[in-house]
Amino acid sequence: xxxIKSYVAEHKERFINELIELLKIPSxxxxxxxxxxxxxxxxxxxxxxxxxxxxLVEICETPGYPxxxxxxxxxxxxxxxxxxxxxxxxPADPIELWTSPPxxxxxxxxxxxxxxxxxxxxxCDDKGQMYMHVKALEYMVQNxxxxxxxxxxxxxxEEVGSPSLGWFIERNHEKLxxxxxxxxxxxxxxxxxxxxxxxxxxxxxxxxxxxxPNRDLHSGxxxxxxxxxxxxxxxxxxxxxxxxxxxxxxxxxDKVEELSREERDEMAKAPFSxxxxxKALDIEDVHGEATYTTNERNSIRPTLDVNGIWGxxxxxxxxxxxxxxxxxxxxxxxxxxxxxxxxxxxxxxHFEGIAPKGVKVKVTxxxxxxxxxxxxxxxxxxxxxxxYNESFGIKPIPVRSGGSIPIVALFEKELKSxxxxxxxxxxxxxxxxxxxxFGVFNYLKGIETIPLFYKYFTEMSK
Amino acid sequence: xxxIKSYVAEHKERFINELIELLKIPSxxxxxxxxxxxxxxxxxxxxxxxxxxxxLVEICETPGYPxxxxxxxxxxxxxxxxxxxxxxxxPADPIELWTSPPxxxxxxxxxxxxxxxxxxxxxCDDKGQMYMHVKALEYMVQNxxxxxxxxxxxxxxEEVGSPSLGWFIERNHEKLxxxxxxxxxxxxxxxxxxxxxxxxxxxxxxxxxxxxPNRDLHSGxxxxxxxxxxxxxxxxxxxxxxxxxxxxxxxxxDKVEELSREERDEMAKAPFSxxxxxKALDIEDVHGEATYTTNERNSIRPTLDVNGIWGxxxxxxxxxxxxxxxxxxxxxxxxxxxxxxxxxxxxxxHFEGIAPKGVKVKVTxxxxxxxxxxxxxxxxxxxxxxxYNESFGIKPIPVRSGGSIPIVALFEKELKSxxxxxxxxxxxxxxxxxxxxFGVFNYLKGIETIPLFYKYFTEMSK
Numbered sequence: 001x002x003x004i005k006s007y008v009a010e011h012k013e014r015f016i017n018e019l020i021e022l023l024k025i026p027s028x029x030x031x032x033x034x035x036x037x038x039x040x041x042x043x044x045x046x047x048x049x050x051x052x053x054x055x056l057v058e059i060c061e062t063p064g065y066p067x068x069x070x071x072x073x074x075x076x077x078x079x080x081x082x083x084x085x086x087x088x089x090x091p092a093d094p095i096e097l098w099t100s101p102p103x104x105x106x107x108x109x110x111x112x113x114x115x116x117x118x119x120x121x122x123x124c125d126d127k128g129q130m131y132m133h134v135k136a137l138e139y140m141v142q143n144x145x146x147x148x149x150x151x152x153x154x155x156x157x158e159e160v161g162s163p164s165l166g167w168f169i170e171r172n173h174e175k176l177x178x179x180x181x182x183x184x185x186x187x188x189x190x191x192x193x194x195x196x197x198x199x200x201x202x203x204x205x206x207x208x209x210x211x212x213p214n215r216d217l218h219s220g221x222x223x224x225x226x227x228x229x230x231x232x233x234x235x236x237x238x239x240x241x242x243x244x245x246x247x248x249x250x251x252x253x254d255k256v257e258e259l260s261r262e263e264r265d266e267m268a269k270a271p272f273s274x275x276x277x278x279k280a281l282d283i284e285d286v287h288g289e290a291t292y293t294t295n296e297r298n299s300i301r302p303t304l305d306v307n308g309i310w311g312x313x314x315x316x317x318x319x320x321x322x323x324x325x326x327x328x329x330x331x332x333x334x335x336x337x338x339x340x341x342x343x344x345x346x347x348x349x350h351f352e353g354i355a356p357k358g359v360k361v362k363v364t365x366x367x368x369x370x371x372x373x374x375x376x377x378x379x380x381x382x383x384x385x386x387x388y389n390e391s392f393g394i395k396p397i398p399v400r401s402g403g404s405i406p407i408v409a410l411f412e413k414e415l416k417s418x419x420x421x422x423x424x425x426x427x428x429x430x431x432x433x434x435x436x437x438f439g440v441f442n443y444l445k446g447i448e449t450i451p452l453f454y455k456y457f458t459e460m461s462k
Numbered sequence: 463x464x465x466i467k468s469y470v471a472e473h474k475e476r477f478i479n480e481l482i483e484l485l486k487i488p489s490x491x492x493x494x495x496x497x498x499x500x501x502x503x504x505x506x507x508x509x510x511x512x513x514x515x516x517x518l519v520e521i522c523e524t525p526g527y528p529x530x531x532x533x534x535x536x537x538x539x540x541x542x543x544x545x546x547x548x549x550x551x552x553p554a555d556p557i558e559l560w561t562s563p564p565x566x567x568x569x570x571x572x573x574x575x576x577x578x579x580x581x582x583x584x585x586c587d588d589k590g591q592m593y594m595h596v597k598a599l600e601y602m603v604q605n606x607x608x609x610x611x612x613x614x615x616x617x618x619x620e621e622v623g624s625p626s627l628g629w630f631i632e633r634n635h636e637k638l639x640x641x642x643x644x645x646x647x648x649x650x651x652x653x654x655x656x657x658x659x660x661x662x663x664x665x666x667x668x669x670x671x672x673x674x675p676n677r678d679l680h681s682g683x684x685x686x687x688x689x690x691x692x693x694x695x696x697x698x699x700x701x702x703x704x705x706x707x708x709x710x711x712x713x714x715x716d717k718v719e720e721l722s723r724e725e726r727d728e729m730a731k732a733p734f735s736x737x738x739x740x741k742a743l744d745i746e747d748v749h750g751e752a753t754y755t756t757n758e759r760n761s762i763r764p765t766l767d768v769n770g771i772w773g774x775x776x777x778x779x780x781x782x783x784x785x786x787x788x789x790x791x792x793x794x795x796x797x798x799x800x801x802x803x804x805x806x807x808x809x810x811x812h813f814e815g816i817a818p819k820g821v822k823v824k825v826t827x828x829x830x831x832x833x834x835x836x837x838x839x840x841x842x843x844x845x846x847x848x849x850y851n852e853s854f855g856i857k858p859i860p861v862r863s864g865g866s867i868p869i870v871a872l873f874e875k876e877l878k879s880x881x882x883x884x885x886x887x888x889x890x891x892x893x894x895x896x897x898x899x900f901g902v903f904n905y906l907k908g909i910e911t912i913p914l915f916y917k918y919f920t921e922m923s924k
Contacts, residue, residue: 030779091781094678160779187683201682205780214744216556218894220663220865221649223795224765225756227749230790231703231768237693238700282676287689287820294687303686306693307783308774313791317492317622318667318828319553320793320866321769321894328692329775331782333685358749366780403682404782432680432783 004448007139012444016107016118018048019131019443022087023105023120029065029088029160038156041087042066045130045154052134053141054152060172062164065156069175072141073149079461080149081454082178082417084407085130085185086158089122090432097434107440112191112428117437124438125431129184129424130154132446140451147458151178158185161205161367162407169414180380180457181411184446186401186423191441193271194388196381197421199299199400200408202334202371204344205307208351209362210236210326216312217322227358229326230311236354236361237328240304244290247304247332249350252343257336259300267295270397280428298402303333329366333402340368340406369406372419379460380420387422387452391445422446422453466910469601474906478569478580480510481593481905484549485567485582491527491550491622500618503549504528507592507616514596515603516614522634524626527618531637534603535611541923542611543916544640544879546869547592547647548620551584552894559896574653574890575901586900587893591646591886592616594908602913609920613640620647623667623829624869631876642842642919643873646908648863648885653903655733656850658843659883661761661862662870664796664833666806667769670813671824672698672788678774679784689820691788692773698816698823699790702766706752709766709794711812714805719798721762729757732859742890760864765795791828795864802830802868831868834881841922842882849884849914853907884908884915 008015027041028034042059049057049070057070065088073080092102100106105120118128133152140146153176155165169176186197212229213222242248259267272295278286288297297303311326313319332347334340348363355361374381376398388396401421408419424446430436470477489503490496504521511519511532519532527550535542554564562568567582580590595614602608615638617627631638648659674691675684704710721729734757740748750759759765773788775781794809796802810825817823836843838860850858863883870881886908892898 030781031777091775091777091779093775093777097677159781203682203782205782207780212743212745215559215892215897216895217743218865219765219767219769219793220665220795221863221889222760223767223793223864224763225748225750225760225864226743226745227747228767230771231699232749234696234699234768234771235703237696241693241697281674281679281688283674283688283820285689285819286687287694287818288687298684298687301686303681305681305685305690305784306696306774307681307781308776308785309692309696309788310772310776312768312770313553313555314770314772314789315493315553315555317553318669318791318793319492319621319769319894320665320667321552322767323770326771327776329780331681331685331780333682356749357747358745401683402685402687403680427683430677432781433678435677 003143004139004451007143008444008447015135015444015447016440019118019128020105022127022131023122024103026103027088027156028091029157030091038065038088042068042156045087048134049152052138060168062168064164067168068152068154070152071150072137072146074146075149078148079179079458080151080177081457082151082153082176082181083133084181084183085133085154086126086156087130087154088156088159089127090125090159092121094434099435112426113439113441116440118440119435119437121436123436124425124429125436126158126185128438128443129446132184132424132443133450135447136450140454145451147454151176163367165407166410169410173414176415178415178417179461181417181419182453183405183419183421184423185405186403186421187425187427188423189271189397189399190426191439194392194394194396195399196384196388196396197401197423198374198376198398200372201402201404202338202340202369203331203404203406204334204340204347204368205331205366206344206347207364207366208328208330211324211360212358213322213324216324219320219322222322226322227356228322229359230323232356232359233311233326233328236351237306239354245288247302249346251346252302255337256302264296268293270295270399299400300335302335302338304330306330333404334371336371336373338371340370344368369404370409372408374419374421378418379457380418383453383457383460384420384422386456387449390452391449422449465605466601466913469605470906470909477597477906477909478902481580481590482567484589484593485584486565488565489550489618490553491619492553500527500550504530504618507549510596511614514600522630524630526626529630530614530616532614533612534599534608536608540610541641541920542613542639543919544613544615544638544643545595546643546645547595547616548588548618549592549616550618550621551589552587552621554583556896561897569902574888575903577903579899579901581897581899583898585898586887586891587898588620588647590900590905591908594646594886594905595912597909598912602916607913609916613638625829627869628872631872635876638877640877640879641923643879643881644915645867645881645883646885647867648865648883649887649889650885651733651859651861652888653901656854656856656858657861658846658850658858659863659885660836660838660860662834663864663866664800664802664831665793665866665868666796666802666809666830667793667828668806668809669826669828670790670792673786673822674820675784675786678786681782681784684784688784689818690784691821692785694818694821695773695788695790698813699768701816707750709764711808713808717799718764726758730755732757732861761862762797764797764800766792768792795866796833798833798835800833802832806830831866832871834870836881836883840880841919842880845915845919845922846882846884848918849911852914853911884911
């Protein structure tokens with residue numbers, strides 16, 4: 001399959017420029033101010049799939065942002081790969097921390113990417129990784145090497161919890177029928193040590209509101225005499241962890257999958273330097289659940305983090321006010337066997353229960369999803385491992401990721417097929433952060449590796 | 463002195479309209495976007511003092527916003543009253559909670575003000591209360607009843623802690639020489655029960671910043687493995703109070719003036735309904751330091767309140783981020799004998815001390831001031847009490863306020879004179895809150911009462 005390497009070498013300028021055009025559209029699904037941009041991005045993805053060689057491409061309406069569906073069928077008796085990706089991106093704030101504007105992509109070298117990385121919101125998550133699949137299809141169609149059927153389902157609401165995806169899948173079982181689902185929305189250990197994500201954490205994301213007095217009050221006249229919603233919210237958040245950083249919500253750990261000592265020892269073999277980790281983040285020490293290592297804390301253990309908090313006067317200078325309300329966005333990462341809806345209920349009940357009498361509490365669930373584990377003896381996993389092995393010259397390591405792609409569990413439930421997560425990003429790519437980027441090496445390597453997956457998957461499926 | 467009543471009755475439309483014009487200028491000192499408006503307000507105050515009959519009016523430059531100084535000297539052998547007030551106002555946010563725009567004053571009746579109240583930011587605090595003094599002077603000059611000399615010192619930085627006032631006073635001891643300082647920047651119990659504020663709490667206002675990792679992180683990939691600055695900040699804030707809502711900063715209470723049982727019993731005689739208090743704020747219960755009553759908690763006891771908190775993603779929707787930084791604005795109200803600079807140091811040391819290893823903490827003092835008590839046997843207090851008694855037909859009650867006017871302690875130290883706080887606002891006026899207002903009754907009653915103070919103070923000084 002040296003053809004793909006030469007094809008990529010020949011077209012790499014164009015591949016990069018096409019991605020840059022896509023990255024210029026600020027498709028922030030969380031903020032309705034960008035809704036037209038999100039729609040425009042769907043249109044651009046549709047056109048790219050048509051050009052790459054799909055027989056049929058549709059923009060499918062949903063109750064939210066549309067899903068771009070594409071397909072190329074060569075023989076109904078051959079297997080079908082369903083590619084899932086998303087064309088929406090995270091909000092770019094805090095925008096002042098970007099060294100170049102988030103929607104004006106530039107290529108700059110970094111220590112890890114001496115050959116350059118594309119800096120833009122969505123460069124890695126997930127426009128860049130999704131577009132690798134479009135370009136891989138282009139190669140296979142142009143060179144008549146597509147060995148099986150392919151379908152694309154590219155959504156625009158992943159960053160807000162995919163609220164319309166279940167709706168769409170339920171109504172399109174036949175259309176989406178497949179033998180394996182392929183997603184590039186995760187990372188690998190390094191550019192010299194590929195890995196395949198076999199586990200994803202589940203998620204429960206809620207927003208809480210604490211209301212004290214019915215209006216903002218002067219902190220001199222009322223300070224010390226009424227419950228201050230910010231102080232109370234801080235106290236309630238503090239109570240969610242005990243002194244061992246164990247989460248205190250009753251029942252929270254009841255269904256947590258406990259890994260054996262052997263499994264934990266196996267995981268511990270993945271290359272990891274705590275010193276390098278602390279240095280990269282400029283922290284004096286790590287912080288987490290007692291008796292677990294850093295890599296366990298962020299993969300096999302459930303967590304609870306405040307993702308945002310606000311209340312009172314947050315402008316320039318000082319204001320002596322007791323706010324009427326304080327708010328926080330809180331997410332819990334879940335592990336296999338925890339049910340996100342049950343955990344959301346447990347959180348809500350507990351959080352309401354620990355509120356003192358002087359305040360009212362409202363908990364609003366945002367979204368969630370179940371954890372997922374890919375079996376490493378599945379055809380999909382083995383085909384992916386062979387593809388990486390051939391492309392990188394090194395056998396990939398299976399790893400559990402701390403992130404969540406809630407829809408993976410949904411796919412299995414609704415479409416009855418396994419998902420393979422072939423990620424080409426790196427932890428240092430700053431996804432969800434200012435200065436998100438995606439290595440040019442990684443982007444092109446992804447395009448080279450994907451056709452190998454199709455080849456091995458079709459062969460192994462015979 | 464029935465003349466003043468008929469003068470007010472005759473000119474009340476104009477008095478209200480003049481105040482409304484002043485309220486239209488958004489003199490928000492905390493936000494530099496309004497700096498030109500603050501300057502314009504100083505100019506308007508200068509003009510009003512000239513029209514009211516001052517011999518000399520100056521806009522005095524300071525390192526910050528200017529101080530408007532005015533004087534009318536009738537006889538150097540007579541006593542001099544120095545009126546202090548401020549022409550700047552609190553920020554208006556949250557602006558969406560105002561029922562009419564904060565800088566477009568309207569008169570509307572309320573349950574407490576059936577004759578109407580002026581709704582605008584600064585209506586009571588302090589443009590309305592300051593302007594009563596301008597109109598009282600106008601009356602006394604027009605009717606040749608000014609019995610002593612008068613000076614005005616109206617500043618534009620009170621709402622940001624009066625950073626330039628000390629600078630100005632130090633350089634103008636002779637100019638500001640006086641026998642009593644008169645301030646209307648406090649409230650009274652009700653329109654049928656006047657009161658005079660004899661105590662003010664001190665203040666220490668700080669901003670804290672908690673830094674975790676050196677950039678925002680994806681909460682899936684890092685959640686549970688690094689210290690989340692928001693969770694840590696919440697925990698640190700929670701630790702500042704114990705289970706009895708006692709402040710835990712070591713040394714915080716060491717110098718607190720402890721009132722005797724008799725003094726507390728005397729205070730408890732002021733009319734107060736806990737049920738009405740809770741109902742007005744729509745809270746199920748009050749909340750504060752164990753073993754103290756609500757009125758003690760907000761007057762004779764020191765407190766610690768978070769006035770603002772922010773960090774992470776606070777926009778629409780959800781973002782799964784671990785913020786690099788979290789912030790809070792925290793103020794402590796202090797009581798006599800606590801030194802605000804010492805308390806600020808104690809806070810800083812303690813707050814830095816309770817930070818876990820995974821974060822860095824920065825504490826920035828904003829401003830502060832000492833607590834103050836006016837002796838009720840002073841000529842100033844007795845003159846004010848006589849003025850209220852004559853004007854309202856009821857003897858006023860001396861009360862301790864929970865608020866702070868940090869410059870009162872400064873006045874005593876620098877100018878060696880006592881301050882009398884003749885406030886005409888009500889607790890329900892929503893100062894520092896949306897829908898601030900000032901009763902038309904209160905505004906006009908203030909104008910009627912102030913000349914009586916001048917009369918009694920001059921007589922008692924003989």
